[in-house]
Amino acid sequence: MTAQSTGLIHHPYSPPDGFDAPQPGVFKASTVIFPNVAAMRTRDWKSKSGYTYGLHGTPTTFVLEERIAALEGGLQCVLVPSGLAAIANVALALLKSGDEVLIPDSAYGPNRALAEGELAAFGITHQIYNSMNPADLAARIGEKTKLVWLEAAGSVTMEFPDLIEQVRIAKARGVICALDNTWGAGLAFNAFDLDGQGTGVDVSVHALTKYPSGGGDVLMGSVTTRNEALHLKIKLTHMRLGLGVGANDVEAILRALPSIGLRYRAQDHAGRSLARWCAEQPQFAQVLHPALAGSPGHAHWQQVCSLAESAGQGAAAGLFSVMVDERYTPQQVDAFCDALKFFKLGFSWGGPISLVMPYELNHMRDAWPGYLARGTLVRFSLGLEDASDLQADLTQALGRALPM
Structure with a gap:
């Protein structure tokens, strides 16, 4: 006879499939149960083809990632605990000692603070360029430059740079360009197709704290891409840093997103x-x-x-x-x-x-x-x-x- 406590934990009932409602279900998990050893050994968390551990995604986080990717005009997305965490995820995934990052003078202040602090300690240098002068950006790109940050509109001062020309300059030099797209929110413009002819950034970061949440009560960020190899770099760093978001926070954004x-x-x-x-x-x-x-x-x-x-x-x-x-x-x-x-x-x-x-x-x-x-x-x-x-x-x- 099974003890009552064991029976409560291992109760055989499972609700039937087929339930549907306007809002996705909220799945909370650290541990994910595998049906057998073979499934455990063959599941690939990187492709979203299965579930392995809560930190690598649940049905709830997968739904929000896909919806944010669609909102931004991208194909892949990862969720992080804040907009600043999204910036850090990109920097740590794409830069190594000896590399350089260029940051606009109008950028969100903590982006610059990250470069002056942790990135500098890792041997990564940075330059600040004039966001309203594409020629200054072009002049500062050198052999060490591996990442260019863009921001529109500028944080606090609200100037709007020539995004199309900035992207063209970075792409011509083979440098990855990432945009802080929190202001545009995926609604003001398509960061991956700025001119309607395919000119776009490589990475879009978004503080979901702002418009997607809409309530002033959630901290979350996202990193969206269109390139599978670039997405994998970001996702592997995301995994190694242990970046995760809470299911209730994801639920709040899913409710607000429509x-x-x-x-x-x-x-x-x-x-x-x-x-x-x-x-x-x-x-x-x-x-x-x-x-x-x-x-x-x-x-x-x-x-x-x-x-x-x-x-x-x-x-x-x-x-x-x-x-x-x-x-x-x-x-x-x-x-x-x-x-x-x-x-x-x-x-x-x-x-x-x-x-x-x-x-x-x-x-x-x-x-x-x-x-x-x-x-x-x-x-x-x-x-x-x-x-x-x-x-x-x-x-x-x-x-x-x-x-x-």
């Missing part, structure tokens, strides 16, 4: 509306939004983002920055941010709550870009509030902290 297009368009619409309004306010010396004429790189944005389905208007994320006129002190700018009620002070973006963050650009750039007005930079991330309420919030904060 609405990503609706949310992206709504936040884009609100962002443009408020950016245009901010351009009329005398306290702001400059408004930085790729979709606004006169913003740095606007023509490049039109070139690649007009191909997306967006009623002929081009697509853009719900982010923009303003340069508060230099006649106001940084302390006054901080007071302006503190005076906002609906805009909350916080990092990240893509969630339901609008966010604001002041930045000290002198600490982020080696030199002040010539296309930026002088002043103090503030970035706004649009949530899902009514745009008229957000405009009223900006109005009252300007009146309180930045009087004319």
